[in-house]
Amino acid sequence: MESREQGREIRRETGEVSGSTVAAISTAQAPGGIGIVRISGPKALEVADRVFTAKSGKLLKDQKGYTMLYGRVHTPIEEGPGPEEQEDLDEALAFVYRAPASFTGEDVAELSCHGGLYLLRQLLQAVLDAGASPAGPGEFTRRAFLNGKMGLTEAESVMELISAKGKQAARAALAGRDGALEKKIRGLREELLGLCAHLDAWADYPEEEIPAVDTKNLAASVEKAELQVQELLDSFETGKILREGVETVIAGRPNAGKSTLMNLLSGCQRSIVTEIPGTTRDIVEETVLLGEIPLRLADTAGLRFTEDPVESIGVEKARQRLRTAGLILAVFDSSLPLNQEDRELVEACRDVPAVAVINKSDLESKIDDQYIKDNFKQIVYISALAGQGLKELSQSVTGLLRTGDLDPQEGMLFTQRQRDAARKAEICIKEARDALSMGMTLDAVTVSLEGAVSALLELTGERASQAVVEQVFSRFCVGK
Numbered sequence: 001m002e003s004r005e006q007g008r009e010i011r012r013e014t015g016e017v018s019g020s021t022v023a024a025i026s027t028a029q030a031p032g033g034i035g036i037v038r039i040s041g042p043k044a045l046e047v048a049d050r051v052f053t054a055k056s057g058k059l060l061k062d063q064k065g066y067t068m069l070y071g072r073v074h075t076p077i078e079e080g081p082g083p084e085e086q087e088d089l090d091e092a093l094a095f096v097y098r099a100p101a102s103f104t105g106e107d108v109a110e111l112s113c114h115g116g117l118y119l120l121r122q123l124l125q126a127v128l129d130a131g132a133s134p135a136g137p138g139e140f141t142r143r144a145f146l147n148g149k150m151g152l153t154e155a156e157s158v159m160e161l162i163s164a165k166g167k168q169a170a171r172a173a174l175a176g177r178d179g180a181l182e183k184k185i186r187g188l189r190e191e192l193l194g195l196c197a198h199l200d201a202w203a204d205y206p207e208e209e210i211p212a213v214d215t216k217n218l219a220a221s222v223e224k225a226e227l228q229v230q231e232l233l234d235s236f237e238t239g240k241i242l243r244e245g246v247e248t249v250i251a252g253r254p255n256a257g258k259s260t261l262m263n264l265l266s267g268c269q270r271s272i273v274t275e276i277p278g279t280t281r282d283i284v285e286e287t288v289l290l291g292e293i294p295l296r297l298a299d300t301a302g303l304r305f306t307e308d309p310v311e312s313i314g315v316e317k318a319r320q321r322l323r324t325a326g327l328i329l330a331v332f333d334s335s336l337p338l339n340q341e342d343r344e345l346v347e348a349c350r351d352v353p354a355v356a357v358i359n360k361s362d363l364e365s366k367i368d369d370q371y372i373k374d375n376f377k378q379i380v381y382i383s384a385l386a387g388q389g390l391k392e393l394s395q396s397v398t399g400l401l402r403t404g405d406l407d408p409q410e411g412m413l414f415t416q417r418q419r420d421a422a423r424k425a426e427i428c429i430k431e432a433r434d435a436l437s438m439g440m441t442l443d444a445v446t447v448s449l450e451g452a453v454s455a456l457l458e459l460t461g462e463r464a465s466q467a468v469v470e471q472v473f474s475r476f477c478v479g480k
Contacts, residue, residue, distance in 0.1 A: 021047055023127045024135035025120050026479040032115030037123050038479065039111070039132055040104045040140055045096065048109035050076045050130035051123070052094045060109055065098030073111055073123055076130040089122055090114055104140050105147030138476025145461075145469070152461025152472060153181045153418065159476050160243065160414045168292040169242040172408035180411035181418075182460050188228050189456045192429075192449050195221055199446040213442060222433045222445075225452070229426045235412035236419045241401055243414070245287060245294030249322055251348070252331030253341040257359035260384040261331060262297060265290065291394035293403055295327070327397065328354040334381070335363040338371060346375045355396045359384050417472065421459035428452035 021041025027034070039047055045061040052060065054071035063069065073092040090113040097108040113123060128134060138159070145155045157176030164170035175181075199213060250258045265288045286297045322328060328349050332342055349356075356376035358367065362383040372379055378396040382389025398404045406412070413419050432448035457463040 021132050022135040022139055023047070023124060023132035024139065024479040025124055026110070026140070027115060027120075029117065031117055034112055035115035035120040035123075037111045037120065037127055038135075038140060039109045039127060040102075040106050040135075040143060041132070042107060043131060044107045044109045047127060047130045047132050048094060048111065051126045052092060052109075052111060054094070060094055060096055063096045065096060065101055067096050069094045069096075073113055073126070075126050089126065090119055100147070100149075103149065104143040105149045106143060135478060136473075137478050138473035138480060139478075141476060141480055142469070142473040145473075150177075151179070151182050152469070153185075153414075153459070154179055155461075156415050156418070156472060157181070158480065162477070162480065163243070165245070165294045166242060166289055166292040168403065168406065168408065169239075172239060172242065172406070172412055173414070175408045175411065176414060180409060181413070182411075184232070184411035185456050185460050188225060189453055189460075191221065192225060192453050192456070196446055196449050196453065199442055199449070215436060218445070219433065219436050222429060222436065222449075226426065226429045226433060229422055229429060229452075232411075232413055232422050233419065233426065235406065235410075236414075236422070238401070238403055238406050239412045239414065241293060241403055242406070245296045246326040246401065247298070247324070248295040248327040248329060249298050249325040250329045250331060251322055251345055252357075253333070253339065253345070256331040256333045257384045258331050261329065261357065261359065261382070262286065264384050264387055264390065265295070265297060290390075291398055293394075293397060293401065295397075298325075322348045322352070325352055327401070328352050329357050329393075330354050330376070331357045331359050332367060332372065333360055334358045334365045334367045335360045337366050338368050346371075349376070353400050354378075355380060355393065355400060357382060357393065361389070362386055415472075417468070418459055421455050424455035425452040425459070428455060 019042060021039065021043040023037060023039040026036045026038040045063075048060050052069075052071055052073050054060075054069040056069065056071075058069060060069065070093055071091070073089045075087045075089070077086060092111050092113040095110040095112065097103070097110075099106045102108040111123060111127070113119060138155075141150075141155050141158050144150050145152060150158075154177055157173050161170060161173035161177060164173050195218065199218075250262055252258050266286045288295050288297055322345075330345050330349050332338070332345075354376060355378040356372050358369075358372065358379065358381045360383060361381040362385075378400050380389055380393045380396050382393060413422055428448045428451035432445045432452070435444040435448060454463065458468075461468075
């Protein structure tokens with residue numbers, strides 16, 4: 001792919017990573033059953049041979065790719081001192097990957113031992129003492145891009161895959177890693193290039209028998225491209241919810257069951273629950289996964305007038321959160337008639353995505369259901385105390401936020417960089433559409449469409465500068 005070739009081009013221009021061998025711990029910085037130190041570069045296998053001795057006596061540098069040896073890792077073998085000068089660290093497995101058939105496109109050695117943090121840090125230090133340099137954030141994925149193993153959008157998907165908080169987010173990131181976004185952008189770009197080529201040829205070679213430009217068909221093609229870019233931009237907003245979650249406020253009058261709902265969603269006793277109104281005075285926060293959607297929950301003080309100065313501060317904080325929330329779970333007590341606080345909450349939910357959560361559905365209902373139905377698109381009946389209604393709540397939130405409409409295999413935008421580039425393309429396409437509708441010359445249309453193509457090339461990384469590449473990989477963790 002062209003975007004993969006761009007990585008090679010940046011490497012040719014800058015001479016980047018040439019001749020360097022780097023290493024890092026590639027497993028989590030926490031105790032585990034196993035841990036891996038990865039080494040990549042032209043001397044990766046020689047460095048690994050200085051800290052690893054196979055039980056068979058074989059050297060890693062003599063092995064074929066995709067092979068493994070069992071042995072021990074130790075401090076580096078120095079020229080001169082005998083084995084007694086080396087310090088054994090652990091038993092280990094050493095995996096060999098040969099260029100270009102490795103993740104980075106370079107020779108790679110991975111040393112896998114027990115996953116104690118102290119042990120892994122000792123092994124990494126031994127590898128550095130043996131001649132490797134410390135890898136920076138995203139160094140291995142960056143080398144994969146620079147060596148043409150993946151495009152820039154595919155590289156960005158790697159980080160999204162690592163940080164995915166749910167199944168849908170992980171599926172979308174994996175599709176991006178497999179090139180779904182790049183394929184989608186490439187298809188749109190080819191359509192625009194075809195329009196530009198026809199416009200250029202018709203304008204520059206009038207003596208040739210080139211079909212005249214049909215402005216009606218051209219306008220239809222431009223509108224189709226604009227719709228495709230808009231769909232991409234919409235995918236960013238929906239995908240952002242799956243990746244980062246949504247600021248969610250649980251609100252309602254005192255004793256409606258807000259804290260009980262908070263504890264039910266959290267799976268633990270996160271908020272204090274009593275029959276005394278005003279128990280929750282400050283905002284209690286927790287991040288939970290409801291279905292496939294991460295919710296950054298805030299359990300707020302009950303909405304009511306109070307002369308208690310401490311509680312009144314909590315109530316004011318609750319009202320402030322309602323004004324900035326991305327989602328409101330408006331809790332109502334079905335066993336009581338609606339009061340003024342309930343009606344104020346309904347008003348606060350008018351311009352914010354909100355679900356009416358009718359709690360205590362196991363008790364005799366005295367609430368005005370019709371009033372709730374007239375003011376909310378999504379209504380759920382639950383018993384937070386009995387743990388009933390979570391599935392229905394999950395379905396309502398999914399429907400309200402439209403995350404269920406997302407098809408990860410279609411390709412979606414992940415990063416702000418990608419969104420900015422798509423937004424530039426959209427602006428240029430709109431300019432082309434406006435130029436056509438105002439009867440401007442086709443040269444003006446061509447310039448705008450070429451601007452859209454340029455923005456799409458920037459999105460996929462085919463015209464990425466070194467500065468853009470640096471910015472992309474600075475977000476990665478060390479070891480990946």
